Amino acid sequence: MELGLAVNSKINYNYNSLRLTQSRIDYGMLTVPRSLLFLFPNxxxxxxxxxxxxxNAQKKKFVVSEKNKEARIYGLSNWLKINKITxxxxxxxxVIDIKELLYRFIIEKKFVQEIIKYENKLxxxxxxxxxxxxxxKIADINAVDEYNSSISQFIRLSKKGVPDRDLSEIRKNTKKSLVPVHFRVLLENxxxxxxQIxxxxxLKKDGRPYFELHHILPNLAEHPKNICLVCANCHKQFTxxxxxxxxxxxxLSNVVFNDKNYKVKQIIHSLENINFYKNVYF
Ligand SMILES: [Zn+2]
Incomplete structure (x- = not known):
């Protein structure tokens, strides 16, 4: 059996997996290996x-074993049984709060399903x-704040291919195609x-910032790499x-308007760790 540990971090989907034996399941016990002890008290x-x-949180016994340099969490029989863990x-x-020793355990299948459900809605x-x-919702499930959740969703969307833009639609409507709502909200957050230039x-009268969204290459469609958040002045200079x-x-890393060079702010370049990973521990 594998155990996933979702670590509070900048990006969702960072979690480590543990493997456990049937006998430990029978004991209603989880074993935390040495490599993951940093998530728990010493x-x-x-x-x-x-x-x-x-x-509602339940109190459980966390026991550090000096000999084996690992730790055990006891009293999980009921939960493992109810969820028919195999x-x-x-x-x-x-890790909800390491100082308060507050944790959340979720069946991984349910965890992933829930996130995918809300990502599809988004x-x-x-x-x-x-x-x-x-x-x-996605932030709550991942136990991160909304800013970090926005960044991770933005990065998720940036990993998809950049689609071509349907120029016939734009010509038909004569108006420019509207940027999808989720891109607008993510960029604003x-x-x-x-x-970005x-x-x-x-701020507008409603207290929210004014901004425009620019399609960097007009023949490509909406995609994190092809849209940037700009002021009205920079938008006109692009045109x-x-x-x-x-x-x-x-x-887009740099843009030159009439020989004046601007470094473009891209969140992806200011993050130290942008990996979506899952490690398996034994
Ligand atoms: Zn500007």
Missing amino acids: YSADISVFFNNSK PNDEIVIQ DTVKNEEFANKYLK IYKGRC CNFSF YAKVEHNFVDGW
Whole structure:
């Protein structure tokens, strides 16, 4: 059996997996190997655990074994039984608050299903209120804040291929195609309305920042790599000035307007760790 540990971090989907024996399941016990002890206290204690979506935490015994340099969590029989855990299942263990010794254990299948459900809703959302609601849900499931959740969703979307833009649609409507709601909300959350080119921003009467979204290459469709958040002034320069683009890994990194060079702010380049990974421990 594998156990997944979701670590509070900048990016969702960072979690480590443990493997466990049937006999330990029978004992209602989880073993935490040495490599993952940093998630737990370095002394034996009662820890508080939320199971699945429960709002009430239960106290469980966490015991450090000096000899084996590992630790054990006892008293999980009921939960393992109710969820019919087999050696093919995984369990995600989230660190909610390491000081308060607060954790959440979730069946990995359910954890992933829940996130995918809200990601699919986010990708097709039609209004900003719901986009923010789904982002909050994803943030809660991952035990991260909404800012970090927005970044991880933005990175997820950036890993898809850049689709061609349906230019016939734009010609038909005569208006420019609208940028999908979730891209607009993610960019606003990440850059707080500050122009990625010149950093300018101003607040509208409703207290929210004014910004525009620019399609970098007009023949390509909406994609994190092909949209940038800009002020009205930079947007006009893209249209009317002499423009030179420079890209790094498909991300616009520098832009030159009439010989004036601007470094483009890209969140992807300011993150230290942008891996979506899952490690398996034995
Ligand atoms: Zn600007």
